Amino acid sequence: MGYRTMATDDARKRNWIGWVFFADLLNGLALTLSYLFSKTVTMRYPDKEKWTPYPRFRGHHFLLTDQAGKIKCVACELCARICPCSCITVVPHEDQNGERHPKVFEVDTARCLFCGLCEDACPVEAIALGQLYEFSAYSSGDLRVGRDELLSKPGKTRQGGNVIAARLNTDEGVRVEPKEEDEDGHDWWTRLRRK
Amino acid sequence: MELALAVALITAKVVIVTAILLILPIPLTWLERKIAGHIQQRLGPMRVGWHGVLQPVADGLKLLTKEDNIPVEADRRLFKLAPIISLVPPFVVFVAIPFGDSFSLLGAEITLYISDMNVGLLFIFAVAGLEVYGVIFGGWASNSKYALLGSLRCCAQLISYEIPMGFSVIGVVMLAQSMSLLDIVNAQADVWYVVYQPLGFFVFFVAGLAEAQRIPFDLAEAEGELGAGFHTEYSGMRFSFFMISEYVVMVTISVLCVILFFGGWNGFLIPLPPLIWFILKVGFFIYLFMWFRFTFPRYRYDQLMAIGWKVLLPLSLANILLTGLFIV
Numbered sequence: 210m211g212y213r214t215m216a217t218d219d220a221r222k223r224n225w226i227g228w229v230f231f232a233d234l235l236n237g238l239a240l241t242l243s244y245l246f247s248k249t250v251t252m253r254y255p256d257k258e259k260w261t262p263y264p265r266f267r268g269h270h271f272l273l274t275d276q277a278g279k280i281k282c283v284a285c286e287l288c289a290r291i292c293p294c295s296c297i298t299v300v301p302h303e304d305q306n307g308e309r310h311p312k313v314f315e316v317d318t319a320r321c322l323f324c325g326l327c328e329d330a331c332p333v334e335a336i337a338l339g340q341l342y343e344f345s346a347y348s349s350g351d352l353r354v355g356r357d358e359l360l361s362k363p364g365k366t367r368q369g370g371n372v373i374a375a376r377l378n379t380d381e382g383v384r385v386e387p388k389e390e391d392e393d394g395h396d397w398w399t400r401l402r403r404k
Numbered sequence: 405m406e407l408a409l410a411v412a413l414i415t416a417k418v419v420i421v422t423a424i425l426l427i428l429p430i431p432l433t434w435l436e437r438k439i440a441g442h443i444q445q446r447l448g449p450m451r452v453g454w455h456g457v458l459q460p461v462a463d464g465l466k467l468l469t470k471e472d473n474i475p476v477e478a479d480r481r482l483f484k485l486a487p488i489i490s491l492v493p494p495f496v497v498f499v500a501i502p503f504g505d506s507f508s509l510l511g512a513e514i515t516l517y518i519s520d521m522n523v524g525l526l527f528i529f530a531v532a533g534l535e536v537y538g539v540i541f542g543g544w545a546s547n548s549k550y551a552l553l554g555s556l557r558c559c560a561q562l563i564s565y566e567i568p569m570g571f572s573v574i575g576v577v578m579l580a581q582s583m584s585l586l587d588i589v590n591a592q593a594d595v596w597y598v599v600y601q602p603l604g605f606f607v608f609f610v611a612g613l614a615e616a617q618r619i620p621f622d623l624a625e626a627e628g629e630l631g632a633g634f635h636t637e638y639s640g641m642r643f644s645f646f647m648i649s650e651y652v653v654m655v656t657i658s659v660l661c662v663i664l665f666f667g668g669w670n671g672f673l674i675p676l677p678p679l680i681w682f683i684l685k686v687g688f689f690i691y692l693f694m695w696f697r698f699t700f701p702r703y704r705y706d707q708l709m710a711i712g713w714k715v716l717l718p719l720s721l722a723n724i725l726l727t728g729l730f731i732v
Contacts, residue, residue, distance in 0.1 A: 249441070
């Protein structure tokens with residue numbers, strides 16, 4: 210047999226001196242000791258640190274505006290149609306220039322499953338799912354978000370996937386605010402020890 | 405007057421030792437959780453107090469407010485008695501344990517032990533053996549399958565490991581020509597007995613792990629297969645009695661390891677106060693127990709029995725023979 214199996218490897222290592230002095234147990238102890246003194250990977254959310262999601266993350270919805278600052282949405286209601294849980298309500302209206310815009314644009318984030326189909330369906334790229342994920346509320350009614358609030362929600366950032374310094378703020382709802390001095394943060398994955 | 409002073413002194417010592425032993429599980433649980441966390445690359449408790457030091461206090465308060473639940477089918481009297489029986493013996497053991505040399509205060513000589521018995525070692529083994537009754541009663545009185553299985557295992561385990569443990573210290577007694585712990589420590593002023601008795605120490609330490617029911621020998625409360633073992637049905641303060649007793653037994657085994665094999669409060673190279681040396685050594689052993697816990701898996705029941713009867717018992721007998729040969 211040309212290949213080596215784990216059993217033969219073990220047999221080679223297991224000479225009698227090692228067996229008498231518990232070499233395998235000592236190996237285990239040495240490993241756990243080295244782990245004891247290696248860096249921890251715990252992300253101290255929400256006290257000290259916070260995870261910034263990747264741009265591909267599907268968080269809270271937001272509505273976009275064009276260069277003139279007018280709402281991009283043309284109230285075609287395609288997003289409302291494709292939404293698998295029917296959580297988008299759009300009521301269109303026509304302004305004095307004859308342009309079609311939403312009078313009401315409401316997303317019920319309590320029912321939303323954050324699939325992102327509304328983003329895919331939109332013909333004018335007016336709605337998108339951002340990186341905001343802290344919007345818990347005490348009543349499900351508070352999770353219905355209207356047009357103006359959707360316009361004010363933060364959009365996508367270029368970078369993400371880091372752990373940044375932050376502090377917990379419970380003045381209104383529960384928010385973990387990033388600290389200014391640590392914008393880039395550190396890459397969590399590099400801290401992970403894999404042996 | 406003389407008598408009153410002596411009684412007052414002994415009472416004060418007993419109160420101090422008991423208080424320390426009751427408080428000790430608080431830092432030890434914190435330490436254990438911290439070590440567990442860091443070995444697994446976690447932080448452990450962080451939120452209550454500085455680095456979570458007050459976490460055990462919070463846990464204790466939580467246990468105090470828990471409902472004291474007694475199963476309907478349980479043997480109520482035995483169920484209430486069991487935690488106390490398991491809590492008292494580990495404390496009584498410390499009556500015979502010396503913590504350092506005597507020193508004089510205000511002209512009176514104060515000894516750092518409650519009593520120096522000439523059969524100290526025998527007393528310790530006899531009393532420590534009583535602790536198993538608490539576990540057996542607890543498992544039996546709970547009237548639950550898991551608890552009963554846990555206490556049956558515990559019973560078998562302690563019977564198998566008390567014997568090699570008792571035999572392993574005979575070598576020490578032969579070398580020191582005394583069973584008083586004070587004499588044993590004083591006999592180790594030059595060379596620690598671990599040098600003469602490596603085999604004895606090994607057997608004592610492994611049997612001690614089993615005696616303290618720590619991983620890899622914690623079959624009595626194997627969480628994975630028995631729920632929580634003998635204390636499955638216990639809650640609130642009664643549960644915490646079992647926990648305190650477990651930690652005190654761990655301290656007892658560490659203290660015995662230090663006194664019997666590592667020279668007690670005798671220093672080595674670095675001149676430090678004897679009590680500091682003692683505490684450092686005991687701390688090292690306590691750390692060792694925790695380190696083992698988060699490194700090794702649990703032995704199977706038949707493996708446990710095989711180790712006890714087929715390995716440790718012959719080894720401890722061989723140790724007695726060898727010691728006898730060298731003394732002659």
